[in-house]
Amino acid sequence: MSVPYDPYRMPPRQPQAPRPAGTNGLAIASLVLGILWLCWIGSIVAIVTGFIALGQIRRTGQSGRGLAIAGIVLGVLGVLTGIVTGIVIALAGNELQKTESASIVLQGTGTGGAEQASVAYTTGSVDKIDAAVVPLPWEHRVTRELSGLDVVTVNVTNVGAAGTVTCRITVDGTVVATESASGGQAAATCTYNRIAN
Structure with a gap:
């Protein structure tokens, strides 16, 4: 027996492939x-x-x-x-790594009774010189090639009981660092790097 035609009847559903579960x-x-x-x-x-x-x-x-x-x-x-x-x-x-020639002047001065100081300095990555006790004012001049890795420093430490010591770094005629410290055994330290300054 056949089923009579019914225009309102839904056709049978076709089976669908199952959807994979979860996140890829x-x-x-x-x-x-x-x-x-x-x-x-x-x-x-x-x-x-x-x-x-x-x-x-x-x-x-x-x-x-x-x-x-x-x-x-x-x-x-x-x-x-x-x-x-x-x-x-x-x-x-x-x-x-790029180098540039630089004229460097390192200075140490004293006022108010600071007449002598212990001075230590570097003019790049190669040399480090300790100039034990020197009379103030003190100065060191050098011309050398400086790379971005080279650091120029000067430390001036008062060896007296009183007074003020000052350090200064000048590169190619321009003062690039200066600092002062007061009192007995006070230390002033100046630092210069071509990249950082």
Whole structure:
């Protein structure tokens, strides 16, 4: 027997393929690697796994599309950050190694009874000279090549019971550092670096 035709009757439902449960694992991996960065490697892998996850999600209908996109975005940001950091480091390295000739004058003076001082100084990364006790005023002149790594310092320590000692560094005619200290055994320290000053 056949069933009579009924125009209001719904056709039977066709069985559908089951939707995979859960969130796509590669989408989660993309997000985690995008967050961790791992010195560019994580960022690159985050981008790759994010795009693979998007393809799988489109085919299977799994959830995790937002995680995959977030992983891709974080991965791209990580790669761009790494590139910019590399450029900055390369430029800074060149600047640190570049040398320039400089005329350096180191001075130590005393007032108010400070007539002698212990003076220690450097004129770059190579030499360190301790000039035990010297009469004030004291001065040392030198011309040398300075790189961005070289530090010029002078320390003037009062050996008397009273008075004020002052240190000064002049480079190419410009005073770049000066400091004073008062009292017995007081120390004034001046420092200069071509990059920092």
